[in-house]
Amino acid sequence: MQQVKAVIARSKGAPVEIVTINVPDPGPGEALVRVQACGVCHTDLHYREGGINDEFPFLLGHEAAGVIEAVGEGVTQVAPGDFVVLNWRAVCGECRACRRGEPQYCFATHNATQKMTLAEGEDAGTELSPALGIGAFAEKTLVAAGQCTKVDPEARPAAVGLLGCGVMAGIGAAINTGNVGRGMSVAVIGCGGVGAAAVAGAALAGAAKIIAVDLDDKKLAGATRLGATHTVNSSEQDAVEAIQALTDGNGADVVIDAVGRPETWKQAFYARDLAGTVVLVGVPTPDMTIPEIPLIDVFGRGGSLKSSWYGDCLPSRDFPVLVDLYRQGRLDLDAFVTEEIALGDVEAAFEKMHHGDVLRSVVLL
Known part of the structure; x- marks a missing residue:
């Protein structure tokens, strides 16, 4: 178990907060990721406004890139030290879409089994609902290993992390x-x-x-x-x-x-x-x-x-190709990064979003 700083939405419409959370060590099929960058997406704002569901408190952030710090039992596709882009389509391989050879439509994508929790205050121990099963406005996050796609480690985290949602869509x-x-x-x-x-x-x-x-x-x-x-x-x-x-x-x-x-x-x-x-x-x-x-x-x-849906993407197929095109100068992912901000600037980034001032604010950790 580790304790890290993270951004949560505690209740509908309330300003986001920086808090300390508990992140479990990875169990079977899970990976612990040290987050390097995470974009501020409209979906995070929808979570804060209760537009997705009411399973507060939410651990926000999902357009992220980082480095694998540890993996749980049975994980073979990624290893500690790998640079990865996180995704919310960790295909199950067993649902009807996967069985008919269309995993890009997987109807039963995986998330981490264990829950991250609040670490302090009267509500210490309260389970957090990670945005899109990721929750990456945090120094570290726990995800299903299938949510991690290994890409070129020389790529800029702030740019390629955006493939995790909006740019890929x-x-x-x-x-x-x-x-x-x-x-x-x-x-x-x-x-x-x-x-x-x-x-x-x-x-x-x-x-x-x-x-x-x-x-x-x-x-x-x-x-x-x-x-x-x-x-x-x-x-x-x-x-x-x-x-x-x-x-x-x-x-x-x-x-x-x-x-x-x-x-x-x-x-x-x-x-x-x-x-x-x-x-x-x-x-x-x-x-x-x-x-x-x-x-x-x-x-x-x-x-x-x-x-x-999510650009009908298959992360294991599409992310590495797009990152390679970015590294070759054929896809300008840097153009989507309007500003780089800190964890404490997420609320201000939501306000800029309302005014249409940015393509993406990206939190650097």
Whole structure:
């Protein structure tokens, strides 16, 4: 058992706190990771606001990279000293998705069996709920060994740790879910962290035309740096009409909704070409419903309407490849790191998130 500093959300909407927590020694199938960097993601804010569930207190943080410090019995895929990116899709190998050869959809991903707990105060011993089974706003965290993907140790932790969630979600939405290929046209609606990553993924896949759509000119400029060939400020012009005008009146081959609202999903539906693909990677809230669209339009336009879970990634396959592309200078993961902060700055990072000032604040430990 070790005691380390960590950031928790104690109750719904309350400011986060730095506390001391107990981290057990790894048991069978588990790994203890010394965290080096962890991005501040919207999902962490959703946890704090009670938007995921009410299993407080939460140990926040999940977009992380670090070094394996110890492993439990039976762990062979990683060893102490390995540099790893953490993930929340530790495939089980046994569920119906895994059995049919689609582990990227694993429905029973593993987390650590043992619980980290509060170490001090009246509630000492209270079990913590780690965000996405990771909990990496902490000097050290305990995870299932399958949540650790070994990558090039020369890579910058602050950059490659972002593959643990948002950047992988966006890149995967383009490459894995949208099947973007050479010469295709792609539109991305919403150019925050995930949307900007979708732009980068489309560029990596060789798309000929990449149209970035947002309300914020700063985000559009960032999307251009990551590979967008055209930009549309949808506060000034109709997004659907603009996308169609840039694609000879046809619409894009793939349209990615990185916002996750009924109105943006409807824009994506009508901004695609016949037999085109819509990819929903922005996360809607439970109260949102699909907007009214005539069923004849669903039939008549053909194509695919897809949701992208975690960029439909398989971490063991995708993380090392993307880190290698980053090391070769072909994927600019550094562009997603807006600022590097300390554990005590997480609450301020949430506030900046509300104002759209950052792609990612990254906690360095």
